[in-house]
Amino acid sequence: MKGNIVVGQSGGPTAVINSSVAGVFAGAKALGVEKIYGMVHGIEGFLEDKLVELHPYLDDETGIELLKRTPSAFLGSCRFKMPKIEGHEDVYEKVFEIMEKHDIECLFYAGGNDSMDTVKMLSDYAAAHNKPQRFVGVPKTIDNDLPITDHCPGYGSAAKYIATSLKEIIRDNESFGAKKPTVCIVEIMGRNAGWLTAAAALAKGDDCSGCDAIYLPEKVFDINVFTAKVKELSETKSSVVIAVSEGVKIADGRYVCELANENVAVDAFGHKQMSGTAAYLAQIIAAETGLKTRAVEFSTLQRAATHIASLTDINEAFQCGKDAVKAAEEGKTGVMITLDRIVEDPYCCGTSAYDIHAIANVERAVPDEWITEDGCGLNDGYEKYARPLIQGELTPLYVNGTPRHLVMAELFD
Amino acid sequence: MKGNIVVGQSGGPTAVINSSVAGVFAGAKALGVEKIYGMVHGIEGFLEDKLVELHPYLDDETGIELLKRTPSAFLGSCRFKMPKIEGHEDVYEKVFEIMEKHDIECLFYAGGNDSMDTVKMLSDYAAAHNKPQRFVGVPKTIDNDLPITDHCPGYGSAAKYIATSLKEIIRDNESFGAKKPTVCIVEIMGRNAGWLTAAAALAKGDDCSGCDAIYLPEKVFDINVFTAKVKELSETKSSVVIAVSEGVKIADGRYVCELANENVAVDAFGHKQMSGTAAYLAQIIAAETGLKTRAVEFSTLQRAATHIASLTDINEAFQCGKDAVKAAEEGKTGVMITLDRIVEDPYCCGTSAYDIHAIANVERAVPDEWITEDGCGLNDGYEKYARPLIQGELTPLYVNGTPRHLVMAELFD
Numbered sequence: 089m090k091g092n093i094v095v096g097q098s099g100g101p102t103a104v105i106n107s108s109v110a111g112v113f114a115g116a117k118a119l120g121v122e123k124i125y126g127m128v129h130g131i132e133g134f135l136e137d138k139l140v141e142l143h144p145y146l147d148d149e150t151g152i153e154l155l156k157r158t159p160s161a162f163l164g165s166c167r168f169k170m171p172k173i174e175g176h177e178d179v180y181e182k183v184f185e186i187m188e189k190h191d192i193e194c195l196f197y198a199g200g201n202d203s204m205d206t207v208k209m210l211s212d213y214a215a216a217h218n219k220p221q222r223f224v225g226v227p228k229t230i231d232n233d234l235p236i237t238d239h240c241p242g243y244g245s246a247a248k249y250i251a252t253s254l255k256e257i258i259r260d261n262e263s264f265g266a267k268k269p270t271v272c273i274v275e276i277m278g279r280n281a282g283w284l285t286a287a288a289a290l291a292k293g294d295d296c297s298g299c300d301a302i303y304l305p306e307k308v309f310d311i312n313v314f315t316a317k318v319k320e321l322s323e324t325k326s327s328v329v330i331a332v333s334e335g336v337k338i339a340d341g342r343y344v345c346e347l348a349n350e351n352v353a354v355d356a357f358g359h360k361q362m363s364g365t366a367a368y369l370a371q372i373i374a375a376e377t378g379l380k381t382r383a384v385e386f387s388t389l390q391r392a393a394t395h396i397a398s399l400t401d402i403n404e405a406f407q408c409g410k411d412a413v414k415a416a417e418e419g420k421t422g423v424m425i426t427l428d429r430i431v432e433d434p435y436c437c438g439t440s441a442y443d444i445h446a447i448a449n450v451e452r453a454v455p456d457e458w459i460t461e462d463g464c465g466l467n468d469g470y471e472k473y474a475r476p477l478i479q480g481e482l483t484p485l486y487v488n489g490t491p492r493h494l495v496m497a498e499l500f501d
Numbered sequence: 502m503k504g505n506i507v508v509g510q511s512g513g514p515t516a517v518i519n520s521s522v523a524g525v526f527a528g529a530k531a532l533g534v535e536k537i538y539g540m541v542h543g544i545e546g547f548l549e550d551k552l553v554e555l556h557p558y559l560d561d562e563t564g565i566e567l568l569k570r571t572p573s574a575f576l577g578s579c580r581f582k583m584p585k586i587e588g589h590e591d592v593y594e595k596v597f598e599i600m601e602k603h604d605i606e607c608l609f610y611a612g613g614n615d616s617m618d619t620v621k622m623l624s625d626y627a628a629a630h631n632k633p634q635r636f637v638g639v640p641k642t643i644d645n646d647l648p649i650t651d652h653c654p655g656y657g658s659a660a661k662y663i664a665t666s667l668k669e670i671i672r673d674n675e676s677f678g679a680k681k682p683t684v685c686i687v688e689i690m691g692r693n694a695g696w697l698t699a700a701a702a703l704a705k706g707d708d709c710s711g712c713d714a715i716y717l718p719e720k721v722f723d724i725n726v727f728t729a730k731v732k733e734l735s736e737t738k739s740s741v742v743i744a745v746s747e748g749v750k751i752a753d754g755r756y757v758c759e760l761a762n763e764n765v766a767v768d769a770f771g772h773k774q775m776s777g778t779a780a781y782l783a784q785i786i787a788a789e790t791g792l793k794t795r796a797v798e799f800s801t802l803q804r805a806a807t808h809i810a811s812l813t814d815i816n817e818a819f820q821c822g823k824d825a826v827k828a829a830e831e832g833k834t835g836v837m838i839t840l841d842r843i844v845e846d847p848y849c850c851g852t853s854a855y856d857i858h859a860i861a862n863v864e865r866a867v868p869d870e871w872i873t874e875d876g877c878g879l880n881d882g883y884e885k886y887a888r889p890l891i892q893g894e895l896t897p898l899y900v901n902g903t904p905r906h907l908v909m910a911e912l913f914d
Contacts, residue, residue, distance in 0.1 A: 101676050129678045160672035167677065252903045256805035259573035259906060262913075263514050264580070265542045272801070295906045326913075363796070367777070383776070387797045388685070392669035395809060398902070478902035489811070489891035490665045493672060493708045500675075500739075 089119050089417050091193030095142075095409075096127035096134060097161040098168075098199035098206065099229070102242025103249070103394040104405040106162045106494075108198045108226045110155045111409020113146045119417060125190065128498055130166035131197070131206055135179070137186050140498045151494060156402055157484050158493040159394035169202055170209045173216075180213045187221050194222045194416040196409070200229035200240070204424055204448040211422030211444060224412045225424030225444055228405070230391045232283035235450045236442050237426035241408055242391070244401030244477035247287035249393040250276060250386065251478060254291035254299060254331065257384060262327040268380070271318055271328045271373050274299075275366035275385045279335045282306050282454045284390065288331035289466040290474060300328050301464040305335035306453050309344060311372065317464065318373050332369065334362040334385075344368060363387075395491045399480025400435075407439060415441035435476035502532050502830050504606030508555075508822075509540035509547060510574040511581075511612035511619065512642070515655030516662070516807040517818040519575045519907075521611045521639045523568045524822020526559045532830060538603065541911055543579035544610070544619055548592070550599050553911045564907060569815055570897050571906040572807035582615055583622045586629075593626045600634050607635045607829040609822070613642035613653070617837055617861040624835030624857060637825045638837030638857055641818070643804045645696035648863045649855050650839035654821055655804070657814030657890035660700035662806040663689060663799065664891060667704035667712060667744065670797060675740040681793070684731055684741045684786050687712075688779035688798040692748045695719050695867045697803065701744035702879040703887060713741050714877040718748035719866050722757055724785065730877065731786050745782065747775040747798075757781060776800075808904045812893025813848075820852060828854035848889035 095112040097105055109126065116124045124146075128138035140163070145151050155162060171179055187195065197207050207225040214221055227234050232243035254274065261272045276285040282304025292298025300321050303309060321328045336344050348368030366383035374381045408425045415423055423441040430436045458470040484491035508525040510518055522539065529537045537559075541551035553576070558564050568575060584592055600608065610620050620638040627634055640647050645656035667687065674685045689698040695717025705711025713734050716722060734741045749757050761781030779796035787794045821838045828836055836854040843849045871883040897904035 097676075101673055133678070158672070159669045161676040164678050165676045248902055252808055253802055253806070255903055255906065256572045256807065257801050259571070260514055260801050260805040263510075263574040263578040265546070265577050265912065290902065293901060293903065295900075295908050364780070367780075382801065384800045384802075385798060388670050388673050388795065389666055389797075392673040393666070394669065395665055475901060480902075481899060483896070486894060487708075488706060488888060489661055489703065489893075490668055490706065493668065495708050499678065 089121055089193055091191045092123040092125060093121055093194045093196065093413070094125040094127055094134070094139065094192050095196040096130045096198070097163050097165050098130040098197060098203035099165060100391055101160040101165055102228055102230050102391050103159055103245035103397040104241055104401050105198055105228045106158050107156045107402045107405035108228060108241060108409035109162060110146065110152045111406035112196050112226070112413055113142055114152065115410035115413030119413065123190070125192065126163040129164035130168060131170070132166035132168035133164065134186060135182055139190065140496060145494065145496065154485065154492065154494040156406070156482060157394060157491060159392045162494060162496055164499045170206050173209065173213055180210070183210060184219055184221060192221070194224065196224050196226055196412050198226040198228045198409070200231065200234065201449055201451060204234070204444055207424065208422065208444045208448040214421065222416050222421035224416050224420065224441070226408050226412045227424055227426065230284060231278055231281055233281040233451045233453070234447060235452045236447055238429045238437065239427055239477055241401060241405035243283060244398040245394070246284055246390045247290060247474060248398045248478035249390055249396055250284060250287040251290035252396055253386065254288055254329070255296050258291060258296055258299070258327070258329045261329050265326050269322050269326050269328045270380045270382060271322065271330070271370070272382045272384060273330050273332060273366040273370045275332055275334050275383070277386065277390050278305060278333050279362055280305060280451055282333050285331055285333040286454055286466050286470055287474060289470055290478060299331045300325065301330045302466060303332040303336050303464055304454055304459065305333045305337065306456070306459065307463045308339050309336035311338065314369065315372065315376050319377060322377065322379055332365055334365050336365060395484050397482060398478045399482050400477055402482050404437060411439040432472070502534055502606055504604045505536040505538060506534055506607045506609065506826070507538040507540055507547070507552065507605050508609040509543045509611070510576045510578050511543040511610060511616035512578060513804055514573040514578055515641055515643050515804050516572055516658035516810040517654055517814050518611055518641045519571050520569045520815045520818035521641060521654060521822035522575060523559065523565045524819035525609050525639070525826055526555055527565065528823035528826030532826065536603070538605065539576040542577035543581060544583070545579035545581035546577065547599060548595055552603065553909060558907065558909065567898065567905065567907040569819070569895060570807060570904060572805045575907060575909055577912045583619050586622065586626055593623070596623060597632055597634060605634070607637065609637050609639055609825050611639040611641045611822070613644065613647060614862055614864060617647070617857055620837065621835065621857045621861040627834065635829050635834035637829050637833065637854070639821050639825045640837055640839065643697060644691055644694055646694040646864045646866070647860060648865045649860055651842045651850065652840055652890055654814060654818035656696060658807070658810040659697055659803045660703060660887060661811045661891035662803055662809055663697060663700040664703035665809055666799065667701055667742070668709050671704060671709055671712070671740070671742045674742050678739050682735050682739050682741045683793045683795060684735065684743070684783070685795045685797060686743050686745060686779040686783050688747050688796070689744055690799065690803050691718060691746050692775055693718060693864055695746050698744055698746040699867055699879050699883055700887060702883055703891060712744045713738065714743045715879060716745040716749050716877055717867055717872065718746045718750065719869070719872065720876040721752050722749035724751065727782065728785060728789050732790060735790065735792055745778055747778050749778065808897050810895060811891045812895050813890055815895050817850060824852040845885070
């Protein structure tokens with residue numbers, strides 16, 4: 089590669105999105121790329137020419153190790169959607185102008201569905217206008233809903249956080265051996281796809297009986313059936329812990345969280361605030377059964393808890409970044425790196441570079457064959473798929489009692 | 502010690518209450534005590550003669566190490582308050598009858614304020630009726646509100662969880678460098694004392710600017726002053742993260758969470774459900790400022806996240822258990838083990854056995870001199886007090902991707 093490169097982060101952060109930046113940096117450095125830039129706040133910042141040279145932060149290998157242990161988006165993120173090309177050629181020309189100004193040959197973008205759309209639009213524009221610059225997507229989303237790829241970097245760590253935290257919550261809930269159980273309802277992220285909620289199944293093991301029921305958004309949620317299930321469980325168990333997706337909907341298509349509170353259903357930007365599902369269901373259970381209830385929302389920590397990230401996930405995120413550079417070096421553009429499971433047991437994943445048009449804006453749900461017949465559990469198919477993704481740990485560097493993070497000063501200018 | 506001993510756990514679990522059981526076991530084993538019993542579900546189970554011999558679980562040192570890494574109450578907990586002696590002599594006689602039946606010379610009880618009341622009542626009864634059995638309290642509470650002792654086992658680990666999680670949340674919230682900041686409000690446990698919420702101050706460090714404001718229940722909460730503060734912060738900052746105690750009250754004495762939702766303010770047992778404070782305040786901020794808001798509740802995880810427990814806390818909890826046995830061996834009864842800070846820097850703590858009458862039912866608040874003048878921050882006095890308590894880690898034993906716990910089969914009989 090003769091020119092420079094730039095890497096950006098976009099969308100909701102994950103515990104390992106910084107490992108992908110580390111991978112891009114390592115791959116480009118190995119190729120002798122002179123200048124490796126980071127976009128400050130993704131493509132939105134890039135359009136304002138906000139670039140940072142990454143060498144001062146990452147040339148020392150300690151920097152790379154610290155970056156792997158840093159949650160959220162080291163470079164800053166954005167939620168900027170590229171406009172359609174027609175009528176907005178100026179926005180696209182601006183991207184290429186800035187790339188030319190800094191002699192940037194390849195742009196790498198780590199993100200989920202929306203971000204892959206950015207990669208698609210930019211590579212399409214380049215193709216249509218005979219521009220030589222190349223664009224490669226690096227998968228990233230705790231939601232695990234990108235198609236083609238076996239799974240998405242970020243998912244394994246979120247799943248590990250969910251499984252670990254649920255084990256701790258289940259033990260806590262079990263400790264009071266009351267005649268009547270406490271019903272604990274745990275709300276897990278995932279607006280449309282139930283991948284994260286499915287990870288609740290991973291709490292189960294030799295030392296933990298697991299969740300008593302798991303409700304994914306892939307299935308219609310029936311409040312009466314749910315209440316009956318809790319009543320049935322509470323007759324025989326001294327503890328009931330239930331995992332429920334924030335995205336569960338009743339038959340008429342309304343989210344359960346919308347039933348919870350019409351007033352807070354829409355935030356200042358017009359997005360539905362997916363929150364309050366567990367609290368609402370706990371209130372119904374308390375009223376209907378008189379049982380003690382507790383509602384827990386894992387919230388932001390699902391995507392931010394790098395202190396308990398999966399080493400498998402960190403390594404794969406790094407590999408995706410590195411192989412994105414390799415794909416660009418081979419002349420590829422308009423592709424996203426996918427993870428391909430080569431061997432089931434012992435688990436082994438490779439990567440490919442796949443046409444971005446098959447990926448951008450497509451959402452993948454949890455396959456129906458992995459959901460138990462009663463609609464509130466996961467079977468062995470999911471266990472086999474997901475268990476390898478949460479293996480291994482990368483010990484944080486603790487300083488003064490908390491994990492140390494790498495901070496980019498330019499983010500606060 | 503010629504007879505046997507029994508140890509029980511009571512009240513809300515902590516990340517290290519099992520380390521205290523491990524300490525009692527180790528201390529008693531070293532003295533050659535023949536039978537070391539655990540109460541199944543505290544004094545409530547004990548009154549039903551539910552005892553377990555701990556040797557099969559803990560004779561192997563691996564069992565001790567696993568127990569230190571196990572959250573919640575290994576023996577099961579309870580929320581049983583001993584009745585007043587007058588008119589309930591039968592309950593007290595029952596305790597002594599069971600102790601005699603199993604040749605139990607000393608009873609150790611790990612818990613907070615209510616549990617120390619149990620130790621007081623039993624030792625008072627023994628004294629009044631010339632009974633030879635001895636009763637020693639082992640401090641335990643994430644709330645850190647027991648008097649006399651410098652701090653309480655359980656607090657350091659909860660504080661470490663809070664500081665670590667807040668750092669991760671702050672980094673997440675900072676990653677979107679919008680023109681207008683997202684306001685994230687984090688709700689932390691502590692009905693009356695602000696110790697846990699104060700731990701939000703420990704998020705601050707070289708790599709983190711910390712929370713923008715911290716509201717303790719020790720100060721009257723004024724919603725207008727709060728809103729003005731958030732408005733002021735949002736004018737200059739690209740991210741605003743605020744920690745607020747679940748126990749904050751407005752001037753007329755009502756909890757903020759009561760304003761949030763009158764319908765769910767009381768649970769099935771008549772307790773006020775301390776939940777929803779952050780969501781309520783986030784809703785007010787969104788309505789008043791149009792800013793994007795997010796509400797996070799740390800909930801149960803504050804007391805259950807043993808995977809990130811403080812090693813200092815684990816060691817001190819163990820020491821308190823061990824020294825409780827020592828105190829009993831020396832003939833002491835009606836005492837609780839206290840932690841005494843001997844040296845400030847380098848931090849060093851010893852223990853004493855203190856008269857339980859000065860401890861039971863007394864709550865200690867965060868000292869006024871550690872709260873900043875504006876009422877929404879902590880000063881260096883708190884930092885010096887609390888920072889040593891979160892030092893060190895004990896790596897979990899990961900099996901199949903999640904931390905392995907020690908489970909007592911009898912809890913599920």
